[in-house]
Amino acid sequence: MVEQILQVEGLCKTYMQGKVPVNALREVTFNVGQGELVAIMGPSGSGKSTLMALVGCLEKPTSGTVVIKGVDITAMSDRELPRIRREMIGFVFQHYNLLPALSALGNVELAMRFSGVTKKNRMKRAEELLQRLGLEKRLHHRPNELSGGEQQRVSIARAIANNPSIILADEPTGEVDSSTRDKIVKIFEELKLQGQTIIIVTHDPEVAKHCDRVIRIMDGTLSQEERRDNQQYATR
Numbered sequence: 001m002v003e004q005i006l007q008v009e010g011l012c013k014t015y016m017q018g019k020v021p022v023n024a025l026r027e028v029t030f031n032v033g034q035g036e037l038v039a040i041m042g043p044s045g046s047g048k049s050t051l052m053a054l055v056g057c058l059e060k061p062t063s064g065t066v067v068i069k070g071v072d073i074t075a076m077s078d079r080e081l082p083r084i085r086r087e088m089i090g091f092v093f094q095h096y097n098l099l100p101a102l103s104a105l106g107n108v109e110l111a112m113r114f115s116g117v118t119k120k121n122r123m124k125r126a127e128e129l130l131q132r133l134g135l136e137k138r139l140h141h142r143p144n145e146l147s148g149g150e151q152q153r154v155s156i157a158r159a160i161a162n163n164p165s166i167i168l169a170d171e172p173t174g175e176v177d178s179s180t181r182d183k184i185v186k187i188f189e190e191l192k193l194q195g196q197t198i199i200i201v202t203h204d205p206e207v208a209k210h211c212d213r214v215i216r217i218m219d220g221t222l223s224q225e226e227r228r229d230n231q232q233y234a235t236r
Helices: 048-055 081-088 104-110 119-132 148-160 178-193
Strands: 004-017 020-033 037-041 063-068 089-092 166-170 197-201 213-218 221-227 232-235
Touching (some): 004 048, 004 197, 020 048, 020 197, 037 048, 037 178, 048 063, 048 197, 089 148, 104 148, 119 148, 148 166, 148 178, 178 197
Parallel strands (some): 020 221, 037 197, 037 213, 089 166, 166 197
Antiparallel strands (some): 004 020, 221 232
């Protein structure tokens, strides 16, 4: 039986625009198992980014729960959440979010700096990860010396540096060409085969077709789920 890494139950998020409440998410419920590659899709404003922010401990829900590897992160205090983000979640962003003053090696090493790993071991792991992603000749290059695809590979190495329970990728192929997109998708598929759990927010059906499941969000609710074989198995 596949272990459930992520359990989202009845998740709601309401923002106030002046005195008017806006329901960004309404009663969203789904699970993600160990080693699944899952796409989150939906039009702009549907609630995808809000969902990722809640799962990633960047915001707190109005109601509902998010449980990662048995830990209810919605019950955590603001002081505890940075540790959860650091130890359990790896982030991959559309715009890479690399520090421009650091090399590829430095950006990946930095992710482990507050995890109790010695500098020697941090540098060793960072180098191994970058080599694994085909960047062995770019270790000492800064972000402005790297292509978009190379920067995204650095950000993936950074995301997996602390062996997170989940990788959250927000439009990770949105800034690259189709050839580079395919290479990045292949990296995610390889990570999945190694047991990594990955959730990707994407507008690109070419990315989604490589995922085990597609979760569609519409107007803040889970409207539909599809398996890789396009079999629809849950609708609003």
